[in-house]
Amino acid sequence: MAAGETTDQAALLPGSEASERTSTAPLDHSERRQLDHIRRFGTTGSLILAAGAFGAGANPVINPLYGARLLGLLTRMPTVAMAICWLGMLMIVAAWLWLGLLCRPGRERILGVGQLARTAAMWALPLALCPPLFSTDMYSYLAQSEVAARGLNPYLVSPAIGLGVDHPFTTNVPNIWRDTPSPYGPLFLMFGQLISRLIGDNVIFGVLIWRVVMLCGLALAIWAIPRLARRCGVHPAAALWLSVANPIVLFHVISGMHNEALMVGIMLAAIELGLRFQTVPGTIGTGVLLTIAGAIKPPGWIALGFFGIYLVLLKGGRWRELLRTGGLLGAVFLATMTVITVGSGWGLGWIDTFDVPNRVKTFMAPLSAFGMTGGGVSTLLGLGNQTDAMLVITKLIGYAIVGGVCLWMLWLSFRGRIHPLVAMGATYLTLALAVPVLWPWYLLWSVVPLALSTNSSRFRITATAICAAVSLLIPPTGAGFVLRAYQIPLAVSAALIAFTITVVLVRHRMPVLWPTLDRVRQVKQ
Secondary structure, X not given: OOOOOOHHHHHHOOOOOOHHHHOOEOOOHHHHHHHHHHHHHHHHHHHHHHHHHHHHOOOOOOOOOOOOOOOOOHHHOHHHHHHHHHHHHHHHHHXXXXXXXXXXXXXXXXXXXHHHHHHHHHHHHHHHHOOOOOOOHHHHHHHHHHHHHOOOOOOOOOHHHHOOOOOHHHHOOOHHHHOOOOOOOHHHHHHHHHHHHHHOOOHHHHHHHHHHHHHHHHHHHHHHHHHHHHHXXXXXXXXXXXXXXXXXXXXXXXXXXOOHHHHHHHHHHHHHHHHHOOXXXXXXXXXXXXXXXXXXXXXXXXXXXXXXXXXXXXXXXXXXXXXXXXXXXXXXXXXXXXXXXXXXXXXXXXXXXXXXHHHOOOOOOHHHHHHHHHHHHHHHOOOOOOHHHHHHHHHHHHHHHHHXXXXXXXXXXXXXXXXXXXXXXXXXXXXXXXXXXXXXXXXXXXXXXXXXXXXXXXXHHHHHHHHHHHOOOOOOOOOOOOOOOOHHHHHHHHHHHHHHXXXXXXXXXXXXXXXXXXXXXXXXX
């Protein structure tokens, strides 16, 4: 390996001292009491958010609870329901920040993996049982899977054409996606076919089945993260806190049910299995699993390159080994995708629909924001509305940046200057920021691998602040408010008032978030 490799790079070698850096003492009595209060605070917030979901969640167009005397009460008070949801969101984010103080890398005492897992499970259970929140994408899953189940090509036929605008699945798909083909990988839709044949046209049953599927993907990630973290010298509890207990996971994977859960879960489990069984059959099996992750959502394919670099470094880091491993994984990728493509019967249509999600224009994506701003400036200068042309240019620039960064990270990791999983996380972060559309759950592509592969305090502080802020950006309904925008400031104001009162009441039982305030308190005592 290169002489300039970092300390964390030592975790690449068997028998390294990485495991020694993950051993800490358990929490003392006072810290365990703080943990109990944090658990209750977060669980209360989760229950409040789950209750608000009945009135302000991403419910079906025909809500079965509407008109019910008690359970349907919040469906008739959307602003109140939204305020309840935002209060729950704020409480969960605050509890997550407090919990992070007990599993910060470098602490002498840190909570155990079991303690963290039980805490995350307490917060997740109400969200796993309540109506969907923050996104209506699961209705697109249902509609596009039903199109495939009817023998139609989901990459050519939209839900509105394939099912009709009056079908229960189509009515719940947002207008912008009703007339578009599927942007998802072929294996994802092949699996969706099976679910469609099981559920018929029952929307509620379909949502529940898809939630179970996404939770299975999350379970794979939970299995793999502590094991990969130990390989990288990161405490498993610290890795799980930033990745699994993250509010973005609670809100957008468990409740919102995005297929990032399947992609990331299969990807991480495959890498762990590939590192455990470093044989030719093990490498082939890992290549198949990583290709499957990409056949669910294409970003999963990026992991193939960095897993290959990881294996090469473990075997000495020679060019000959690089060519051999790269050739093997490349052949596995081509063979697996050929089988999936032929088996689906839809041909290569999945390549043509990669750009479908980019039809949404959002200022959250930096390059799209730049393009839309440039289009507005051109209009003001009397040059005409050049927004579409600007967005085409920024999209091409973004793809070029992603390609360049990916190659650079592969090279740096091969030369031993950066851990392959850290390089993979940096590549995913570049992809999330450079694509034309950015949603909060896209950040999971990078946060999860970085959380388990680096102890950098700068990264963890930055990621914590970004995740806490971004998790509060998407309204609980997962929809726009063109004709009822007044509901958002009213609901958020009420939630902030209730949240402030709640925090004031419990502040003495929780850890101090800001170390400077903690030092001031100790000086006064």
